[in-house]
Amino acid sequence: MTLKELAKALGLSPTTVSRALNGFPEVSEETRKKVRAAAEAYGYRPNMRARSLATGRAMAIGHVIPIQSGHEMVNPVFADFISGAGEIYSQAGYDMLISIVPDDRQQQAYQDFRTKGSVDGIIVHAPRAGDRRIHLLNEVGIPFVVHGRASDTHEDYSWVDMNxxxxxxxxxxxxxxxxxxxxxxxxxxxxxxxxxxxxxxxxxxxxxxxxxxxxxxxxxxxxxxxxxxxxxxxxxxxxxxxxxxxxxxxxxxxxxxxxxxxxxxxxxxxxxxxxxxxxxxxxxxxxxxxxxxxxxxSVREAGRAAATMLLDIIATGDFTPRHVLLEADLILGRSTGPVQALTPT
Missing domain, CATH: 3.40.50.2300 (Response regulator)
Structure with missing residues (x-):
């Protein structure tokens, strides 16, 4: 089904339907709900290129992954985080752009995202003490959320971390x-x-x-x-x-x-x-x-939380730093017991 066909079925103009689907404030909440319900019922899927032009957004989130040997990002835990974030992006109609670069090219990759306008926001991975990326992204003004926190960084920023x-x-x-x-x-x-x-x-x-x-x-x-x-x-x-x-x-x-x-x-x-x-x-x-x-x-849950936070920053334009601190559960297993004297083998 095309946008025009959906509009005809609803008895609305294509412009109104488009604005309702893209969350424009001048469309009433009642109309937005009606249009979205009809789109779901008819199986309508918007043309993302047209949506991008209508909203002025790239409809994509950027992730920069360094490939230097000896870097923590080789840890496959990253896959679970991406899976969680990807669920949220998909529900909101966003794509994910992953830029894989040498460690010393990370800052240039962030600047390229901004210059090209290819993403609406960025998730920052594996923060280090005094991480310079925080200052860079604050300076260029692109929405971002850090997975983790950066010790010895004096600027405020949005983050999702585990305690x-x-x-x-x-x-x-x-x-x-x-x-x-x-x-x-x-x-x-x-x-x-x-x-x-x-x-x-x-x-x-x-x-x-x-x-x-x-x-x-x-x-x-x-x-x-x-x-x-x-x-x-x-x-x-x-x-x-x-x-x-x-x-x-x-x-x-x-x-x-x-x-x-x-x-x-x-x-x-x-x-x-x-x-x-x-x-x-x-x-x-x-x-x-x-x-x-x-x-x-759950690192997957952390991915969901970071993606949700970033998409809300993009949607509202409110860059006020937000913080989510997740607590870990302590699970008892078979690998611990009372201390015993070790004997040579």
Missing amino acids: NLRAFERATKLLLDLGHRRIALINGLEDMDFAIRRRAGVRAALETQGIALDDRLCFTGEMTEQYGHAAMTKLLALPDPPTAVLTSSMIPGIGIRRAIRESGREIGRDVSVIIHDDDLSYLPNGRDDPLFTATRS
Whole structure:
């Protein structure tokens, strides 16, 4: 069905129908509802090119993905975030433009989006401490939402984040309640904001018991299975190895489990492990009987929240910074237990 045919069926002019579908304020709410209901009933789908011309919008949201090796964005957790955001874009008639660039070309990619007018807004991924992209996007005036927060950035901006500090503070306190005192942290890259906050959460919990965070028990790196395995192997080789370990993802958690098994020890009995699992659709931790004790949050839900926030900023023109802080659940699994003395193997 064409726009003209829909207008004829409704007894309205094509201009009125177009304006109703595109949310123009001069069309009454009653007419908008009537037109949208008819469009749904008749299966009408607007011509996006024509809609873009009518609204002056590109009807697309930009995502810039760096491809430099050693960067956290290689983590496939990104796929779940994109899936959540994509659901919201699709419902609103928006497309997604993904620009894959070398790490040092990110700022140019944002400027190109603005210059070409190819997107109406941008989602910023993987913020770092003092992230310069925040200032750049504030300066060019394009709507944006950050997935995460940027430590040491003094400008305000819109963001959706998980309470990383609180999640890892709670997880560490659980281990302390189980009697653990030598607690290791196998973290993500620690110039990334989430990793900075998770380390701060571990430190805060330890300090409640008068324990200093031992840097020799802390690792930082790209969150791969191999990284988790290598870090845990080194920890278990220490004269006084940790009895518990926290890690920033399910993915290194699998490597940690492999290293514990290879050492002849048992996870949950000899070494307790807590992961952050992001409620991954492609790598489930289990619902009724979780393998790992985990701080669990839905990165897909974070994608939905960020997309919803950005589309509202675009629709209203209100650039007032907005903030959504999601809390993680602490899920008990089979990977944690009371502290026991480790014996050499």
